[in-house]
Amino acid sequence: MLESTKSENILNYYGAYPCPVCRHGEITPLPLMEAMGCNFCRHIFTANEEQQTLSMADSQLSLTWYWTGQSWKGVPREGTEGKLVYGIAATIFVFLPTLIVSLAAYFFPPIPNSPLSWLPMVWSIVTFFAHLSCIIWLVIEYYQFPVVMYFRAIFRRFSMIWR
Ligand SMILES: [Zn+2]
Structure with missing residues (x-):
């Protein structure tokens, strides 16, 4: 079985990435869902593989981050x-x-x-x-x-x- 690794440079639904919110946990795909979850702060995210962005799904705020390959970069929100x-x-x-x-x-x-x-x-x-x-x-x-x-x-x- 293929193990997902941290070293993956492309954002997709199969990898594991550091959490952009708590910067402590790891976000991994949630089973049977088109979403990812943090194992530490429990926030849920949706990924856009085309744009390489990650959005917070369980907040009214539209917080979005761009995956640079190593880390997250905050995408400025409208307004x-x-x-x-x-x-x-x-x-x-x-x-x-x-x-x-x-x-x-x-x-x-x-x-x-x-x-x-x-x-x-x-x-x-x-x-x-x-x-x-x-x-x-x-x-x-x-x-x-x-x-x-x-x-x-x-x-x-x-x-x-x-x-
Ligand atoms: Zn987190």
Whole structure:
């Protein structure tokens, strides 16, 4: 029986390829289906052998990658011109509230050595990280990145080294 190998340079439904989503698992053909699945993050993909592209099948997002023979290259999605706008919006979302809170603390400083004099400083830091975590969470949700599985895999790998 022919064994599918990683060294295959052409994308087809018989090979095994690294997963473009988690970059950890391996995508292999699913039995009885015109699709491929990752053995790690469990995402399902459809391949286009003619165009040598792979598309995510189990997501509303049309994420597509091009197979270069060794690795995946992200194919820009339609409407990605809006990406810069999102980036700016995210930056404002993180920094503007932080700026307002820290400016307030700067212009109306607490009485030194009063019991809660540490609060404005801590509040500014908390504001920054609270807004930053919102953005990080959105990005994770957007790409459906398997965070928990990813960290579990990293942990597994490290615990093997330590042993
Ligand atoms: Zn995967």
